[in-house]
Amino acid sequence: xxxxxxxxxxxxxxxxxxxxxxxxxxxxxxxxxxxxxxxxxxxxxxxxxxxxxxxxxxxxxxxxxxxxxxxxxxxxxxxxxxxxxxxxxxxxxxxxxxxxxxxxxxxxxxxxxxxxxxxxxxxxxxxxxxxxxxxxxxxxxxxxxxxxxxxxxxxxxxxxxxxxxxxxxxxxxxxxxxxxxxxxxxxxxxxxxxxxxxxxxxxxxxxxxxxxxxxxxxxxxxxxxxxxxxxxxxxxxxxxxxxx
Numbered sequence: 001x002x003x004x005x006x007x008x009x010x011x012x013x014x015x016x017x018x019x020x021x022x023x024x025x026x027x028x029x030x031x032x033x034x035x036x037x038x039x040x041x042x043x044x045x046x047x048x049x050x051x052x053x054x055x056x057x058x059x060x061x062x063x064x065x066x067x068x069x070x071x072x073x074x075x076x077x078x079x080x081x082x083x084x085x086x087x088x089x090x091x092x093x094x095x096x097x098x099x100x101x102x103x104x105x106x107x108x109x110x111x112x113x114x115x116x117x118x119x120x121x122x123x124x125x126x127x128x129x130x131x132x133x134x135x136x137x138x139x140x141x142x143x144x145x146x147x148x149x150x151x152x153x154x155x156x157x158x159x160x161x162x163x164x165x166x167x168x169x170x171x172x173x174x175x176x177x178x179x180x181x182x183x184x185x186x187x188x189x190x191x192x193x194x195x196x197x198x199x200x201x202x203x204x205x206x207x208x209x210x211x212x213x214x215x216x217x218x219x220x221x222x223x224x225x226x227x228x229x230x231x232x233x234x235x236x237x238x239x240x241x242x243x244x
Contacts, residue, residue, distance in 0.1 A: 009069065013069075017033055017038070017069055017070065017073055018031060018032070018033040019034055019201070020070065020073055020201070020202065021034045021035045021073055021076075021077065023104060023198065023201060024077045024081070024101070024104060024105060024108060025077065025080065025081075025084075025095055025097075025101075026095075026101065027093065027095040029093040029149065030061035030080065030093050030094075030095045033093065034073060034076055034077050034082075035073065037076040037079075038069055038073035038075075038076045038077075039069070039072065040072075041072035041073075041076045042068040042069050042072025042073075043072075045063065045068060045071060045072060045075070046063075046065075048139055049063065054105075058084075062136055063115070063116075066155070067115070067204060067205045070115075070204065070205055071112075071115055071116070074108055074111070074112045074115070075112070077105075078107070078109075078112075078165070079091075081097070082165075084096065084097050085097060085102070102166070103195075103198075104198055104202075106162075106166060106169070107130075107198055107199050107202055108134045108202050109161070109162065109165055109166075109197070110126070110129055110130065110158075110225050111125075111199075111202045111203060111204065113125055113158060113161060114126075114204065117205050120146050120150060120151065120154050121154055121157075121158065123138050123141075123146065124138060124154045124155050124158055125158055126139070126150060128155050128158075128183065129158065129162070130199070134153035135148060135152050135155055136148065136151075138151055139151060157178075159180050159181075159182060160180070162182060163180060168183075169182060169183050169184075170182055170183065171183055179223075198241075
């Protein structure tokens with residue numbers, strides 16, 4: 001059975017996928033190409049999941065069929081993103097990304113890491129790299145569900161992933177520990193609604209995990225409750241990449 005048949009995507013879902021591709025590559029021909037390339041990537045991901053039946057765990061759930069193409073699209077997009085942003089792009093169709101495109105792709109990267117890793121990476125990605133929370137704040141917000149040491153290690157791993165993808169957005173500080181830090185700036189008043197809109201568009205199509213944190217709410221609602229512009233309590237300023 002073909003993955004298209006298995007996923008049973010309807011016209012609305014296909015349009016939603018194209019809208020995601022166009023959000024990352026606002027050039028019609030490029031967006032279509034990314035959408036086409038997403039299929040084989042999603043199929044490989046699905047096969048890998050079937051070869052690892054023990055991967056369906058409370059904190060690392062197997063990607064549902066409905067979400068496979070979204071995941072495949074994000075993975076396929078990254079190859080073209082890197083080519084477009086290189087000094088000598090080779091892939092066609094050609095598109096020259098803007099700084100705003102890079103910001104969208106940064107938000108996508110955090111979403112992607114949330115989708116393919118355990119829930120702790122979603123908490124750190126949203127809290128520490130879309131807001132200015134510290135790992136200790138995340139521990140408090142999620143009622144001490146996560147071990148503080150694990151939170152710090154996850155933050156370091158995500159920083160290294162961001163550095164691999166956006167070299168100019170990360171700086172390495174001198175010292176024996178080789179500390180790395182994300183270059184960021186506070187969002188302007190006009191930028192905040194735009195970032196919220198893009199973030200909600202990119203969020204995963206399946207309910208958040210683990211269930212005892214999110215209840216029956218979908219991921220978009222979790223973002224709104226914990227990291228939305230009207231979030232109560234610990235809510236802090238939202239930063240965005242400040243590349244050199």
